[in-house]
Amino acid sequence: MCLRWLLDNMMTQCSDKLLREVSLDLMKEVIASSELLVQERFGEHPFRGDRAGQSLRASVQQLRFAYIICDPTSARVIHQDALIPAAWLCPVYKECFLGPLRAKQTRELWPVDVYVSEPQGKSMRCGVQLHKQKQCSWPWEGFSFSWDLVVCYANQHIIFWYSAPNKSYSLGGSGKRKRGPGGPLTKKPRRKRAQDRSGSVEALFLRGEQSDVRIRALGEEWNVHRVYLCQSRYFASMFRGAWRETNMDTIELQMPDENIDREALHEAFGALYRGSIFIPPGRVVAILATASMLQLDELIRQCGEVMKVTVRAQTVCSYDYSAESYRLQTVRTMCLRWLLDNMMTQCSDKLLREVSLDLMKEVIASSELLVMGVEMDVYTMLKKWMFLQLQPTWRGPRRALLPDTDSWFARSRRDSEGTPFVETEQGRAFVPVFQQLRFAYIICDPTSARIIHQDALIPAAWLCPVYKECFLGPLRATTRELWPVDVYVSEPQGKSMRCGVQLHKQKHCSWPWEGFSFSWDLVVCYANQHIIFWYSAPNKSYSLGVSLLEQRKFAFRLRLSSLDRDGRAVFRKDTGYQRLSLREDQELEVMNLENQYVVFPIHVACNFLYLH
Incomplete structure (x- = not known):
């Protein structure tokens, strides 16, 4: 009692x-x-009451x-x-x-069965006190399944009433998309070849006739001429300054850069006599290193031009590192652009081995990344990349890479007694890269969330605030709090949902893109060179969630690109960030491709920011 x-x-x-x-x-x-x-x-x-004490x-x-x-x-x-x-x-x-x-x-229900008594400690407890014998009503809201129950007391009767869906909120999910093969063949750019200006070049440089100075480096000697060497700012400073080499007949050069070899040095000296030389892609890094040391501005420019037209999977990483070292910003921008366009579609084991931690961090952090699928595909690619960085000697068919990756990390997890991999000694270096993932768009799918948990690469402490925000975000939306408050030319760093699909042929097709926690099911249609957004109603077959709001407001950026066989863009179109408001069953054309030459397959990528 x-x-x-x-x-x-x-x-x-x-x-x-x-x-x-x-x-x-x-x-x-x-x-x-x-x-x-x-x-x-x-x-x-x-x-x-008293809030202190472990007791x-x-x-x-x-x-x-x-x-x-x-x-x-x-x-x-x-x-x-x-x-x-x-x-x-x-x-x-x-x-x-x-x-x-x-x-x-x-369609799993929780609790599964309810008998005479409830599952221990599972029920929601709530109540209200009625002071007078009069008609009244009050709502009781469910915590995560969006059931809004209105309770009415009238004429000594208590009535339950399930309120209409548009007075609540719901949680949505995301789906994965298949990725397709690369783009079509295109004509290769012509390489520039330089011709000898006269037969005297052959005599002066190759045979060293009338030479007035000898250059010795890397076990080789070149009989050259000061008047030609002075085209280099390196030698011009040496010969005109107060240096001990100014009047020496033989000059010993020390090579501070390991990229410089004898062949590259020979080509650089030849460029002083010929004006320009043929630079094959396989030799451009060594020649650029030599030109940078000798301060040959014209040869540096030629190397940059060759690199720009020969960026591909086999060269992109070496070009990027060289462009950063030798300050060719335009080349580095092109390399980063190539990786953003191709990392998700041409991620061979060779390419993944070559991408450094800093470069991968920059790629994953960017909202320009062409994601053909959903954010979970980015996580899977990162997992394989980390495995190849730790096990660079791995060899095998492409289809075996992911199973071997999962097996290796499973063994590591057992050896570390369940410690998340990025908190182990081996994994700490990869923390800055994995922190660039947009976990809110991964955990929204139960299958993906389960894989994240099973892999145990990521500490639970990383995911706790994500789950909290994903759960509370819809609740704030019911109070009309907006997120983000403003969208200008660019998005808030790392906030947008990244997704994409590849269209292989010029034919009518449609596919859904689902919002991560606000359950907006957006159907995208491609028909007659038009791309249309359609906000599907809850009872439509495309709707994978319970889209309860009558109107959706969001910012989007739609990008189309066609890539050639080497991964270079031959066509691009970008809407930029735009605000959009759609009601149920409303259609809106977002891109018109009429009178434009589009090469299939095309990559359709989109960034979404939900506004309320």
């Missing part, structure tokens, strides 16, 4: 005297019970946090009070966010 009294009166007669007298064990029993008569609208608020831990653990964090204000109070460890809330946010997605995709 005493326990029954406390269950009936603890929330309404909780005077300071009563709260002082309730022991820890008794409070634990009261809070754990589903019989507790809760008279708060959001009934799981913590008690306002209160067992009682506080009986709270049903899933029904506290569902309200943004209550969640903020929990955070500000700092009574509860974050580790307690992380699995709650995760389950609250993923639970609706599992129910949506697999």
Whole structure:
């Protein structure tokens, strides 16, 4: 009877005297019970009594946090009070966010069965006090499945009423897209060949006739002429300054750059006599290194031109590192552009071995990355890249790379006793790269979230705030809070959803793109050289979620590109970031390709930012 009294009166007669007298064990029993008569609208608020001491831990653990964090204000109070460890809330946010997605995709119900009694500690507790005999009604909202239950009291009857969907919110999911092969053949650019200006060049340079200085380097000697060498700022400074080599007949050169070899040095000296030389792509890095040391501006320019027209999978990484070392910014920009266009479609094991940590971080962080699929495909590619960086001797067919990667990390996980890989000694170097992933667009899919958990590459501490934001974001949207507040020319860093698809032929087709947590199901149609967005209604076959809002506002950026056999763009079109508002079943043309020569296959990529 005493326990029954406390269950009936603890929330309404909780005077300071009563709260002082309730022991820890008794409070634990009261809070754990589903019989507790809760008279708060959001009934799981913590008690306002003595909050200090580890001895209160067992009682506080009986709270049903899933029904506290569902309200943004209550969640903020929990955070500000700092009574509860974050580790307690992380699995709650995760389950609250993923639970609706599992129910949506697999129709699994939770709890599975309800008999005479409930599953221990699972039910939501809430209540209200009626003071007079009069008609009234009040809502009780579910925490993550978006059921809004209105309760009515009228004429001594209590009625439950399930409110209309457009008064609530829901959580959505994402899907994966297949990736296709590379682009069509295109004509290769012509290489520039230089011709000898006269037969005297042969005599002066190759035979060294009338030479007035000898250059010795890398075990080789060249009989050359000061008047030609002075075209180089390196030699001009040497011969005209107060240096000991100024009047020497034989000059010993020390090579500070390991990229310089005898052949490259010979070509650089020849360029002083011929004006320009033929530079094959396989030799351009060595010649650029030599030209940079000798300060041959024209030869540096020629090397840059050759690199620009020969960027491909076999050269992109070496060109990028050389362009950075020798300050060819335009070449480096082109290399980064190539990687952003091709990293997701031409990620061979050879290319993945060559991409450095800093370069991969820059690629993954960029919203320009051409994602053919969804963000989970970026994670999978990074996992294979990390494996090849750690095991560069791996050889095998392409289809075996992912299974071998998973097996290797599984062994590492067992050896480290479950420590997340990026927190191990081997994995710490990869932390800055994996931090560039947009986890909000990975965990929205239960299958992807399960893979992330099973791989154990990522610490749970990284994902806790993501689950929290993905769960609370829709709740804020119901109060008309906007995110992001403003979209200007560019997006907030790393905020947009990246997705894409490849169209192989000129034919009518359509596909869905689903929002990550606001359940907007956007159908994209390509027909007659037009691309159309269509916001599907909940009862349409394309809708994978429960899209409850009548109108969706978002910013998008649609990009089309066609790539040639070497991965260079032969066609691009970009809408830039635009704001868009769509109602149910509304269609809107976002791109018109009429009177434009489009080479198939084309890559259709989009960045989305949800506004409310």
